[in-house]
Amino acid sequence: MVMKSITSYRPMSLDEVISRLSKEDCFIIAGGTDAMVQRKSPRGAAANFDKPIVFIDHLQELKQMYTIDQNLHIGACCTYKEMSEHPLIPRIVKKAIKEIAAPAIRNRGTIGGNICNASPAGDTLPLLYIYNAKIRLRSAKGERIVEIRDFIQGPRKVFRLQDELVTEIILPVIPENRIHFVFEKVANRRADAIAKLSFAACMRHDEGKILDVRFAFGAVGPTVLRSTEIEHKLTGQAFPLHDKLRNEIVADFETILKPIDDQRSTAKYRKTVALRLLRHFLESTI
Ligand SMILES: Cc1cc2nc3c(=O)[nH]c(=O)nc-3n(C[C@H](O)[C@H](O)[C@H](O)COP(=O)(O)OP(=O)(O)OC[C@H]3O[C@@H](n4cnc5c(N)ncnc54)[C@H](O)[C@@H]3O)c2cc1C
Numbered sequence: 001m002v003m004k005s006i007t008s009y010r011p012m013s014l015d016e017v018i019s020r021l022s023k024e025d026c027f028i029i030a031g032g033t034d035a036m037v038q039r040k041s042p043r044g045a046a047a048n049f050d051k052p053i054v055f056i057d058h059l060q061e062l063k064q065m066y067t068i069d070q071n072l073h074i075g076a077c078c079t080y081k082e083m084s085e086h087p088l089i090p091r092i093v094k095k096a097i098k099e100i101a102a103p104a105i106r107n108r109g110t111i112g113g114n115i116c117n118a119s120p121a122g123d124t125l126p127l128l129y130i131y132n133a134k135i136r137l138r139s140a141k142g143e144r145i146v147e148i149r150d151f152i153q154g155p156r157k158v159f160r161l162q163d164e165l166v167t168e169i170i171l172p173v174i175p176e177n178r179i180h181f182v183f184e185k186v187a188n189r190r191a192d193a194i195a196k197l198s199f200a201a202c203m204r205h206d207e208g209k210i211l212d213v214r215f216a217f218g219a220v221g222p223t224v225l226r227s228t229e230i231e232h233k234l235t236g237q238a239f240p241l242h243d244k245l246r247n248e249i250v251a252d253f254e255t256i257l258k259p260i261d262d263q264r265s266t267a268k269y270r271k272t273v274a275l276r277l278l279r280h281f282l283e284s285t286i
Pocket of ligand 1: 109110116
């Protein structure tokens, strides 16, 4: 077998990565846990990359976590393990991380990789939508910040130019007191399994009125599904919810959830369970 050679770069700084991307179309590798599976070759052959590789996972500049002005900044190359051990990461995000893969993948896999891979089943995504996360990108021409709902455009499709690198994920902080968060992942097993579907939600209420409510569904459409229109119907309404309004919200989502049949589940199962999780959340009186 003739071995194909692959050019690879391991730049020593973020500036060097940006400069490399401005000169050459490269394939970015962070943890490699999606890339190496998608580009795998028959045993013994080099992975199937048709362009040079640039490794970024070792860069400390992409591994910082800090808050400024009520925004939590998470470096694109923070691994799940690093995030799960960091005091600034919200508890609900840590809960979602705990349900990702197994320790070996959580040691390598990064939040930036989960976003850029843009799988509808990516486990960090529903919560990132709930948080209205923003994606910071950098190229030699400068920086831009994009809302996650505009960045992820479909399965494996993101709004990233060839010379851009995702450097940070920015989460506007949601105070954890007096807000009820849920994240539910439904999969074949409790560990090391990709989601059949997932559901994230949060609700803040005070003196019997709903002040803020957000819902996001994973793996029931080409991207995570969130509807601010439906959420606005609930804002200002009495809490706990009346049956009529609860049924109306479930019916609204029933019309817009568009799951598919695939090797992991059926469209029918996904829709039924997603709507049950929603109803259960709406029935909660916490
Ligand atoms: C056995 C196994 C189990 C898994 N289980 C789960 C699971 O339970 N839940 C789940 O959500 N995922 C799971 N995954 C998928 C994967 O681990 C995650 O999506 C992970 O977050 C990918 O991160 P990474 O750093 O390894 O990405 P990589 O594989 O390095 O990159 C993924 C994609 O993102 C691009 N990319 C990465 N970083 C950047 C950046 N900073 N800027 C621009 N582009 C970038 C790459 O070019 C590539 O296209 C699993 C994978 C395996 C192999």
